[in-house]
Amino acid sequence: MYKVAVVGDKDSILGFKALGIDVYPVIEKDEARRVVDTLARNKYGIIFITEQTASLIPDTIERYNNQMIPAVILIPSNQGTLNIGMDMINKNVEKAVGTNIL
Amino acid sequence: MDRMDYIQAVTRTRVLETRLLSRAVIERMVDAKDTEEVFKILGETEYANVMRGVTRVEDYENILSSELKRVYELMYEMSKDKVVVDLLVLKYDYHNLKVMFKEKVLGTDLSDMYVPISTTDFQRLKTDYLTGNLKYLEPRIREALEEVERDYNENKDPQRIDILFDRYYFNHLYELAKETDIPLFIKYVKDSIDFTNIRTLIRVKKQKKDMKFLEEVLLPNGNIGIDELVLSLNEPIEVIISKYRSYDISPEVKKGLEIYQNTSRLSEFERLMDDYLMELNKPSKYVNFGPEPIFSYIIAKETEVKILRIIMVSKVNKLSPEDIRERLRDLYV
Numbered sequence: 001m002y003k004v005a006v007v008g009d010k011d012s013i014l015g016f017k018a019l020g021i022d023v024y025p026v027i028e029k030d031e032a033r034r035v036v037d038t039l040a041r042n043k044y045g046i047i048f049i050t051e052q053t054a055s056l057i058p059d060t061i062e063r064y065n066n067q068m069i070p071a072v073i074l075i076p077s078n079q080g081t082l083n084i085g086m087d088m089i090n091k092n093v094e095k096a097v098g099t100n101i102l
Numbered sequence: 103m104d105r106m107d108y109i110q111a112v113t114r115t116r117v118l119e120t121r122l123l124s125r126a127v128i129e130r131m132v133d134a135k136d137t138e139e140v141f142k143i144l145g146e147t148e149y150a151n152v153m154r155g156v157t158r159v160e161d162y163e164n165i166l167s168s169e170l171k172r173v174y175e176l177m178y179e180m181s182k183d184k185v186v187v188d189l190l191v192l193k194y195d196y197h198n199l200k201v202m203f204k205e206k207v208l209g210t211d212l213s214d215m216y217v218p219i220s221t222t223d224f225q226r227l228k229t230d231y232l233t234g235n236l237k238y239l240e241p242r243i244r245e246a247l248e249e250v251e252r253d254y255n256e257n258k259d260p261q262r263i264d265i266l267f268d269r270y271y272f273n274h275l276y277e278l279a280k281e282t283d284i285p286l287f288i289k290y291v292k293d294s295i296d297f298t299n300i301r302t303l304i305r306v307k308k309q310k311k312d313m314k315f316l317e318e319v320l321l322p323n324g325n326i327g328i329d330e331l332v333l334s335l336n337e338p339i340e341v342i343i344s345k346y347r348s349y350d351i352s353p354e355v356k357k358g359l360e361i362y363q364n365t366s367r368l369s370e371f372e373r374l375m376d377d378y379l380m381e382l383n384k385p386s387k388y389v390n391f392g393p394e395p396i397f398s399y400i401i402a403k404e405t406e407v408k409i410l411r412i413i414m415v416s417k418v419n420k421l422s423p424e425d426i427r428e429r430l431r432d433l434y435v
Contacts, residue, residue, distance in 0.1 A: 009418075010160075011415060011418065011419050027158060027160045028158075078419060079419070079420060
């Protein structure tokens with residue numbers, strides 16, 4: 001079975017632990033990249049990542065967007081949203097439907 | 103306990119007290135523009151020694167725990183009777199017991215959850231427990247472990263692990279305080295129990311659990327009787343406020359619950375509780391013969407660490423100075 005992980009700054013993501021999701025706090029760019037790559041190799045099907053952290057490693061995110069598994073999904077952190085996650089959803093909808101229906 | 107044994111220790115504590123962070127230093131940190139600046143200010147204080155080797159501000163937690171560890175080691179060395187320090191270390195023991203038990207049940211490694219502060223050699227305790235060698239354990243800890251194990255095998259309810267350990271902790275704590283026969287320690291423990299019980303009452307009420315559950319989680323040995331608290335479960339907050347108005351902790355309870363009514367948050371209640379317990383310790387500054395100053399110094403230090411943690415967490419998450427100030431605790435000095 002695939003597992004679910006969440007990556008980001010500690011204070012934003014720790015709450016996910018209560019849901020039984022594996023929590024991986026990261027601070028720096030290299031750390032974030034390493035963690036995401038390791039998770040992808042270790043049977044994680046969904047990786048939630050905060051927008052703040054994702055914005056540090058756009059190449060890595062892009063690379064996984066072109067793969068079926070894992071699904072890398074951006075979520076806002078406790079600092080609010082940067083709208084990257086919503087933009088990506090809009091883009092995907094546009095790709096699938098042909099027009100932005102959201 | 104002979105008060106004359108503490109002449110040297112009190113003198114040393116007096117010197118240490120002068121190194122506690124002052125209101126002015128705390129204010130500077132609150133107004134600092136980012137975490138780096140807080141670190142710079144911290145580097146000018148007693149904390150400079152434990153800051154070596156920590157390069158990332160996000161690792162502030164390491165600094166705080168090394169400092170606490172240092173303080174407890176020093177206090178054990180200074181205090182003639184171990185129990186004075188044990189009173190405040192006991193909570194870490196029970197925390198570690200919880201971790202140890204859960205580690206065993208889950209079969210995972212939780213070693214980074216242990217607190218490196220303990221009244222005994224915790225590593226030894228753990229080995230003894232895991233090898234089933236219970237006869238060297240402190241009797242009260244042994245009883246707690248056996249009861250938790252029995253209960254878990256029967257109910258398989260992880261929440262009960264915490265509930266039971268907490269209850270054993272407060273019983274153990276109360277017994278230790280009573281053995282010392284020092285009024286401050288007994289009062290500190292009894293008032294803490296009352297605060298905890300009222301907070302529990304409000305939480306259980308909010309979660310709409312039943313009386314049976316409340317009875318299970320309330321702690322004995324407080325000033326307010328358990329029966330009375332259980333009956334309050336179905337009463338509105340106003341009634342609860344006026345019902346408990348004849349206790350020492352009543353002004354704080356009243357204020358805390360009034361704020362709770364408006365915000366449905368208990369954080370203010372907890373802040374008032376910490377401030378009350380700090381106020382209780384302030385007369386220790388004028389005690390020259392006795393263990394009280396050591397006890398109060400440790401509490402002052404714990405509060406200081408708590409304040410620093412609040413400041414750091416707030417700075418990392420970019421809260422405004424006003425928001426931080428609202429959450430800060432009263433200082434000892």
